[in-house]
Amino acid sequence: MSSGKLFVISGASGVGKGTVLSRVMEVREDLKFSVSATTRPPRPSEVDGVHYYFISMEKFQEMVEKDEFLEYDLHAKAGYGTPLRQLEEKLRTWNVVLDIEPMGAKIVKQKRPDAVLIFIMPPSVEELERRLWGRGDTSDEQIALRMERAKWEMDQRDWYDYTVVNDDLDRCVEEVLKIIAEKAD
Numbered sequence: 001m002s003s004g005k006l007f008v009i010s011g012a013s014g015v016g017k018g019t020v021l022s023r024v025m026e027v028r029e030d031l032k033f034s035v036s037a038t039t040r041p042p043r044p045s046e047v048d049g050v051h052y053y054f055i056s057m058e059k060f061q062e063m064v065e066k067d068e069f070l071e072y073d074l075h076a077k078a079g080y081g082t083p084l085r086q087l088e089e090k091l092r093t094w095n096v097v098l099d100i101e102p103m104g105a106k107i108v109k110q111k112r113p114d115a116v117l118i119f120i121m122p123p124s125v126e127e128l129e130r131r132l133w134g135r136g137d138t139s140d141e142q143i144a145l146r147m148e149r150a151k152w153e154m155d156q157r158d159w160y161d162y163t164v165v166n167d168d169l170d171r172c173v174e175e176v177l178k179i180i181a182e183k184a185d
C-alpha cells in the first residue's frame with residue numbers, strides 16, 4: 001500500500017522543468033524523483049540511474065511486454081517509461097514526482113486519479129525556442145521536432161490540475177511549492 005502523494009510535472013523540454021524540480025526538491029526533502037527509463041542517449045551532464053535509466057530499445061520493449069511501466073510513450077524517436085516497481089517502492093515512504101509528457105500524464109491520471117498534475121508553461125513559444133538553441137546539445141532536426149511537440153503539449157494544459165508559468169524561476173518554484181504543500185501536507 002502506498003502512502004505518499006504522487007505529483008506529475010509536464011512541460012516542453014527547454015521550459016526549465018529540471019531546474020524548477022531540483023529547486024523544489026531541495027526544499028521538500030520528502031519529495032523524491034521517479035527515475036524514468038529511456039532509450040535516448042545520455043546528454044553530457046546526465047548520470048545513469050540518477051536522471052534516467054538509459055536502456056536499449058530491446059530492453060524497453062521487453063519491459064513494455066512484461067507490463068513493468070506505469071505508463072510509457074514513444075516520442076522524439078525514443079521510448080520513455082515510468083518503472084512501476086521503483087515508483088511503488090518510493091511511494092511507500094515518500095511523496096514522488098514524475099517528470100513526464102502529457103500522453104503519459106493522462107494515463108497516470110486514469111490509473112491514479114488522486115495524482116496531482118502540474119503543467120509548466122514557457123513565457124512564450126519564441127522564448128522556448130531560444131532556450132532550446134541555447135542548450136547546444138541538440139541537433140537542428142531535434143529542435144524542429146521538439147518545437148512541434150512543444151506546441152502540441154501546450155494545447156494539453158487545460159486538463160492539468162494546475163498551470164504555472166516559468167517566466168521568473170523563483171516565483172515559479174514558489175508556486176509549485178505552494179501546490180505541493182496544499183496537496184501533500
Ligand code: 5GP
Pocket residue numbers: 010011012013036037040071072073080081082099100101103104105
Ligand atoms: P528529455 O529527452 O528532454 O529528457 O525528455 C523529453 C520528454 O520526455 C519530456 O517532456 C519529459 O517530461 C518526457 N519524459 C521523461 N520521462 C518520461 C516517462 O517516463 N514517460 C513519459 N511519458 N514521458 C517522459
